[in-house]
Amino acid sequence: AQSVTQLDSHVSVSEGTPVLLRCNYSSSYSPSLFWYVQHPNKGLQLLLKYTSAATLVKGINGFEAEFKKSETSFHLTKPSAHMSDAAEYFCVVSDFQGAQKLVFGQGTRLTINP
Amino acid sequence: KAGVTQTPRYLIKTRGQQVTLSCSPISGHRSVSWYQQTPGQGLQFLFEYFSETQRNKGNFPGRFSGRQFSNSRSEMNVSTLELGDSALYLCASRQTDTQYFGPGTRLTVL
Numbered sequence: 433a434q435s436v437t438q439l440d441s442h443v444s445v446s447e448g449t450p451v452l453l454r455c456n457y458s459s460s461y462s463p464s465l466f467w468y469v470q471h472p473n474k475g476l477q478l479l480l481k482y483t484s485a486a487t488l489v490k491g492i493n494g495f496e497a498e499f500k501k502s503e504t505s506f507h508l509t510k511p512s513a514h515m516s517d518a519a520e521y522f523c524v525v526s527d528f529q530g531a532q533k534l535v536f537g538q539g540t541r542l543t544i545n546p
Numbered sequence: 547k548a549g550v551t552q553t554p555r556y557l558i559k560t561r562g563q564q565v566t567l568s569c570s571p572i573s574g575h576r577s578v579s580w581y582q583q584t585p586g587q588g589l590q591f592l593f594e595y596f597s598e599t600q601r602n603k604g605n606f607p608g609r610f611s612g613r614q615f616s617n618s619r620s621e622m623n624v625s626t627l628e629l630g631d632s633a634l635y636l637c638a639s640r641q642t643d644t645q646y647f648g649p650g651t652r653l654t655v656l
Contacts, residue, residue, distance in 0.1 A: 464643050475550075475636060476647040483643060522589065532579070532640060533602050536589040 434459045434525045438537035446545045451510040453540045455523030458504060465506045466524040466534075467497055476522065482506060493517070518544045547573055550639050550648035558654045564625040567651045571618050571639030577601075578620040579645060580612060583634040594640075595620055627655045 439454040457463060464483050468476040480491025487499045497508045506523060523537040551570045559565050571578050580592040591604040595614035612622040618639075624631055632655045638645035 466644075468647070475649040476638075478644065478646065481644055526643065532577070532594060532643065532645070533591045533604070534579070534581075534589075534638075534645060535591070538588050 434461075434463065434535045436523050436525050436535055436537035438521075438523050438540050440540050441538065442541045442543070444543040444545060445513050447515055448512050451508075451513045451517065451542065453508040453521050453523075453542065455506045455508065455537060456504050457506060457523070457525045459525055464526045465497075465499065466526065467491065467495070467506075467508050468522045468524060470520045470522065470539075472519075479508070479521075513542075513544050515544050515546065518542055550637055550646055552635075552637050552648040552651050554651060555649065556652045556654075558656065559627050560656050561627055561629060563627050564623065565627060565653060566621055566623045567635055567637075567653075569620045569622075569637030569639075569648060571620070571637075572641070572646055575639035575641055575646075576618050577640035578614055578618065579638045579640065580620070580622050581636045581638065582606075583636060583650070584632070589636070592622065592635075624653075629655050631655050 435458045437456045466481045467479040470476050479495050480489045482489045482499045490496045495510050520539045520541050522539050524534050526534050553568045577596045579594040581589050583589045593612050594602040598614045609625045614620045634650045636650045638647045
């Protein structure tokens with residue numbers, strides 16, 4: 433069975449400084465991995481996805497994530513935080529065996545200080 | 547293309563009532579999944595439908611049910627509502643391995 437652990441429930445950074453949101457996963461299969469973002473009172477927006485084509489994945493709004501199989505990690509980074517990045521971020525693992533079920537981490541709340 | 551739409555956006559019900567939520571997927575997407583989001587349990591998978599057939603089901607009681615129509619639109623129904631059913635219900639439509647989410651329906655059970 434798949435599982436995801438987001439190592440920080442809350443991360444706070446200053447505007448213009450780097451962002452690092454940490455995620456470890458467990459999967460019996462070759463996983464698909466995703467990061468989604470949720471702004472207050474909104475649905476989930478896809479930031480990026482990994483599906484074994486390349487270990488460094490670039491997403492929207494300057495975010496990127498690196499898949500490290502040896503460490504079973506898929507950390508999300510951004511070089512310079514912007515106030516609009518304040519939101520909840522979810523690391524997600526999926527296996528696709530005919531039907532698809534997403535397994536979500538508990539989320540990391542990102543706060544940006546001016 | 548228009549995104550995933552969900553109606554209604556907000557709903558208030560009382561214990562014991564039933565509720566039906568609706569989801570229209572992105573045009574051309576044939577798979578629809580439903581998720582429940584609560585502060586305590588986070589995001590949990592309810593079920594997935596593909597071409598009007600339930601393909602996968604999460605660990606929820608039988609009070610939670612769904613269906614999909616020939617135009618891929620989906621509904622989920624919760625009968626005999628409990629206080630603990632208060633949540634944001636999210637629908638997602640899938641293309642290959644990627645799911646795209648709607649804005650959700652906020653259900654409050656009083």
